[in-house]
Amino acid sequence: MDQNFLNRGFTDVFDVKIDEELTQLSKLIYSETKPFLVDHDESISLQQKLNLNFKEIPDTDTWSKLMEKVNNSNELNTLINCNGIKNSFQKIFDNPKIFSISTFRARLPSQKRVIYNWHQDEGTWYLSKNKNQINKYPATLWFSINGANIEDSIQLISFSHKQKLHHHTLVKGQGYFNINKKILEDKNNITTISTKPSQGVIFQPLTIHRSVPPTKISLRPRYTIDIRYYDDEFKKNYKVDFAFKAKKLLKKIF
Numbered sequence: 001m002d003q004n005f006l007n008r009g010f011t012d013v014f015d016v017k018i019d020e021e022l023t024q025l026s027k028l029i030y031s032e033t034k035p036f037l038v039d040h041d042e043s044i045s046l047q048q049k050l051n052l053n054f055k056e057i058p059d060t061d062t063w064s065k066l067m068e069k070v071n072n073s074n075e076l077n078t079l080i081n082c083n084g085i086k087n088s089f090q091k092i093f094d095n096p097k098i099f100s101i102s103t104f105r106a107r108l109p110s111q112k113r114v115i116y117n118w119h120q121d122e123g124t125w126y127l128s129k130n131k132n133q134i135n136k137y138p139a140t141l142w143f144s145i146n147g148a149n150i151e152d153s154i155q156l157i158s159f160s161h162k163q164k165l166h167h168h169t170l171v172k173g174q175g176y177f178n179i180n181k182k183i184l185e186d187k188n189n190i191t192t193i194s195t196k197p198s199q200g201v202i203f204q205p206l207t208i209h210r211s212v213p214p215t216k217i218s219l220r221p222r223y224t225i226d227i228r229y230y231d232d233e234f235k236k237n238y239k240v241d242f243a244f245k246a247k248k249l250l251k252k253i254f
Helices: 003-007 020-036 046-050 060-071 074-080 083-089 121-125 242-253
Strands: 103-107 139-144 154-157 168-171 175-179 190-192 199-203 209-211 222-230
Touching: 020 046, 020 060, 020 074, 060 074, 060 103, 074 222, 083 139, 083 199, 083 222, 121 175
Parallel strands: none
Antiparallel strands: 103 222, 139 199, 139 222, 154 190, 154 209, 168 175
C-alpha cells in the first residue's frame, strides 16, 4: 500500500491512465458549456476548449444544471468504472470496490456552492442512514479533468487523518462540509495540489482538506471528479468528536 497514503494521509499527484473515457466526458462538458464560452476557433484541441473562459459568470441555476447533466451522464459513469480508475485505487487497496458517492464538480470562484471549507469526507456521510454509505471508509481520488493550479485546486493537511473525526456543521446547498472549529495547524503541513489534465491525488476520508479560497475572479472553469472506492479489508477505528457522536445518536432516536 502507498506509504504516503498511510502515513501522510494522501498520495503524491500521479497520472491516471485513461484515454477514451476522458475524451467522451470532455466532449460532453464542452457541448454543454459551448454556448457560454468566449468566441473561439472550433478547430482547437478539446483540452484547449475546456480551458476557455466563460463570457460572463453563469448564474447558479445554469451552473447547477451543468453539474446535474454531467453527474447523471453515461459518460461520467463509464469513466468512474473504467479499468484506469480501478488500477489507480490498487495503489492503496487490494480489492477496490466502487462507493455510492462520486461527484463531478465544476468550479468558478464566484460559485460559492462549490467552494468547500475545511472538512473531512467521513464527516459528510457520518450521519447518513444509508447502509450503502456508512462503515465503508472510502478513499477519494481527486481527479483533474482540465488541470488545476494552486489558485483553484484543493489543500490537504498532512497527518490530520491521525487525529479524529471532528464535529461538522451543515452548510446550505452542500451538506456536512464544515468543521465547527478553527483548524490550528502548522502551515507547513498544508499542501496545495497542482495537477495537469488526467492527474489526481488519493486521500483518506479523515484527511482534512478544503477548496483553495478564491482570491480573484476568474472566468476559467476548473473541472474535477471526486471518485471514491473502498476495500472491505481496509477498516479504521477512529475517535469521533463527542458533539458529533451525540448528534448521530439523536438522529437515530428521532
